[in-house]
Amino acid sequence: MNWAIETENLGKRYGKVTAVDSLSLRVGEGEIYAFLGLNGAGKTTTIRMLLGMIRPSSGVATVLDKRVRLGSREPWAQVGYLVETPHAYPELTVLENLEATRRLHPGTPKKAIAQVIERLALASYADRRTATLSLGNVQRLGLAKALLHNPRLLLLDEPANGLDPAGIVEIRELLLEITRQAGVTVFMSSHILAEVSRLAKRIGIIHEGHLLQEINVEELERNRSRRLQVRVQDLETARANLEAAGHPVHVTQDGAIDLMDTDSLDHPDRIASLLVLANTPPTQLFMEQEDLEHYFLRLVGKDGDPQ
């Protein structure tokens, strides 16, 4: 597989503070890779190192087969990016800002501006000064600047920031489309697992500068904990029968039974039958899967829930 991004022990220290520590990851061409972490986890620092804006304290980064160096002109002709909050020249219009970006990418045809304006639904704002745009539209302009020159690789830092729910869906569809149709590689950071799990094939979880885990979306589904919650009229009888049948029981504070053994999770129908036969039929029975945010917080050790 060809790697669009490759880092080897990439690290950045600011005095005694380690922002990113020994980060080694690979992103394949045409892949959507999500870089997930809480605020201050090291996501933006990593993206800035990948873009040659910050010199790493250790390790190397390679982007589109070029070793990233400060001040270098390569490989940026084929890279589009959005770093932190997007900014634009406030006194220039949307069109003029895009024209400035076009001129910073020699060889980009003029018609690319009209295309990207249409793609990002910015047509009605084209002649507006960017100082008057809403946060969501500035974000759209930031994405338009990143996409203008049809890059092979997109580095997007929190691309959904400031967008309304419809905008988030729209951008998600757009990113999926360019990945499928043009084989563009997307490396995006986010702090919202639910958002990236709908888009990315692989997710890297970074916490306090360390890459905690790299997982496929399928693995993510398997790793999220599940529980079968049962409510009955006669708690003690139900508990005794379930334990006698070999199902470890956990009674919650509000009087529900939580079952987390594989047999219960795979065959909730058997649990229902068992309880009916024991004359304690379930009044409520449902399967609950750990939500993505809970899973993420559990991974990074920020889960305050005792369960």
Added chain:
Amino acid sequence: MNTLANSLWIETRKVLRSRVPFFTALGFLIMPFIGALLIFIYKDPQLARQLGLLGAKANLVVGSADWPGYLTLLIEFTALGGFFFFCMAISWTFGREFTDGTLKDLLAVPVPRLHIILAKFIVVAFWCIALIGETYLIGLILGAAIHLPGGSLTVILHGTGLLVVTSGMSIILVMPFAFLASVGRGYLFPMGIAIITLILGNLALTLGWGEYFPWSVPALYMQGTSLTPISYVLVFLAGLAGLIGTYLWWMYADQSR
């Protein structure tokens, strides 16, 4: 070359669309009017007496109420007094990328960083020249309007030559402020240093070390002081240091904004 032309287009558009050039032009516009007013008062002692303090002040500043005296005053105001506005122009051009958060859009692009920086320097130079031209032209019109004696083509040409050299040095001497705007990531730091530089320049002149302090050299040249080549070399080196320092900062410093 194409990338330099593109960078020039971008920088020019940014300046023309901003209100900052308008404010600097407005600030500069006051200078010829003040010069003409002082000369006008000096020309008419009766009016000077009626105006009291202003009349006394006019006597202090103005050498003679004729074209050579008026041009000297105008050039002092424009090329030397304009230094602060030149600093404002260069500090804004470089510092705004940091304060507006737009610097990141200039970094990972297939355009040589040198071209982006050069375009900014060139646009600032033209901006300063436009300010000087505006002031000088209006100054000449005002001079003609108040019917100053002693005017001739030779006097005007001599004055223009003096203006070109003095303002040329002033423009070179603001180049280090691009570096200060970059290091300070905004315009406040270079503007603060500009005020300190003006104070130090006056101090150097008072102490007699002006010829070795680059920012005092234009004033000495204006006054017709005989200067050694060292003074001019120091002015050139200060500008060069500003250019190289800015380039190195933009190339190799961590840019985390």
